Amino acid sequence: MEIKCKFQKTEFFEDQFEEIGQLNYNQAIEFYSTFQFSEELNKYYNRELTSCFPKIVFYSENEKSLTIWAENNEGIFFRYENNFQFFESYVSFDINQNKLELNIIEIIRIFYNNEIESIFNLKKKVIEHSIDTQIDNLLIFDGQKIKPLKKLLKTIPFLILWIGFVFYDIYNEYVFGIYFYLISSLVWLTSIIIYISYFFNSKNVKVTIDAKNKILVYEKNKNKITVKREDIHNCEINIPNNKAFTLSDYSYVWFVLKDGKRFVINNFVAEPYDIINNFKPNYKATKVGFPFLPL
Structure with missing residues (x-):
């Protein structure tokens, strides 16, 4: 499964991402480990304008994605989704508070191994159907x-x-x-x-x-x-x-x-x-x- 990566920083617009391109597992771990979540969070909470939580998205061509973001310095949120299902949770940096007993690096590993759907209980997405097929921009x-x-x-x-x-x-x-x-x-x-x-x-x-x-x-x-x-x-x-x-x-x-x-x-x-x-x-x-x- 070929996996690409994109990220979002605090000062980006809400629909703006910067593309990294294809990453293998080791490159993905390195990119996550060096991403400045703490620095971006400081910017987020000191900006007057609307801001984005620092975010990394790993995604494949078959519509599977793993989104990782921080809202505080105490842990990391993540969301896995495919066309029809999703799973979202929080990984605390405090081992005693981490109910999943997994860290984010392990979450990335099982995503790259295409194992998430067999490990977590996914929920069905609510699919909104539009009557209009033409979108006027x-x-x-x-x-x-x-x-x-x-x-x-x-x-x-x-x-x-x-x-x-x-x-x-x-x-x-x-x-x-x-x-x-x-x-x-x-x-x-x-x-x-x-x-x-x-x-x-x-x-x-x-x-x-x-x-x-x-x-x-x-x-x-x-x-x-x-x-x-x-x-x-x-x-x-x-x-x-x-x-x-x-x-x-x-x-x-x-x-x-x-x-x-x-x-x-x-x-x-x-x-x-x-x-x-x-x-x-x-x-x-x-x-x-x-x-x-x-x-």
């Missing part, structure tokens, strides 16, 4: 086609209630006081300000993602920015941690490129995670009190 998000008025409609009842309090207060010779109105107006005024900024930010915006080649094209008012993931200096999703009824529906993803260009895609154009899940950049997610757009 080109996704288009058009701000002109989105009608987000319902987000503003959530604010109207609070505005009406606030106006009702104003008339009540005038009729009763101002019993509430100015501070009550200043504070209570934040409920509807903040939402209206955010809505207006999102509306104009999304006007004439079109975003196209080539999901296969991982290319994003941002167009606004005939200006076009074409982005590859390697061009990104920073990518951040901002979502409100404020669960107020009037603010919970606003969010955005913004990109800062290495050449200094920056742009924002708010959820009047596309939901931030729709962008992330198809473009697959490294990013960070931040919860903010008020989801105002960045300047």
Whole structure:
């Protein structure tokens, strides 16, 4: 059985691997033994952007693979799978905690000897069948086609209630006081300000993602920015941690490129995670009190 190897480091994109090529058993053991799991884990836990756990994959042409990765410095995870079955477990570096009574080098050996399926009890994979046989790798998000008025409609009842309090207060010779109105107006005024900024930010915006080649094209008012993931200096999703009824529906993803260009895609154009899940950049997610757009 010819076995090839690929690996993934912390700073890689989630779908990015570096191919090593074919390895024999001794070469595989040497590569595993010298792979810097601890160093990569230190990078993982110190990065602000999304990261990958350090990972090694041994695989064959008949769809059998052994994936080895670390999430801490106390042991190694591994997963074996074929077309229809899998087995996943954890090997602790502490012998007393190692329930399998095997180390990773022995796991690699039995994989190379094609013995895993006779040693472990494999589980059946859940196979998802898609009705569509054609996959469209080109996704288009058009701000002109989105009608987000319902987000503003959530604010109207609070505005009406606030106006009702104003008339009540005038009729009763101002019993509430100015501070009550200043504070209570934040409920509807903040939402209206955010809505207006999102509306104009999304006007004439079109975003196209080539999901296969991982290319994003941002167009606004005939200006076009074409982005590859390697061009990104920073990518951040901002979502409100404020669960107020009037603010919970606003969010955005913004990109800062290495050449200094920056742009924002708010959820009047596309939901931030729709962008992330198809473009697959490294990013960070931040919860903010008020989801105002960045300047």
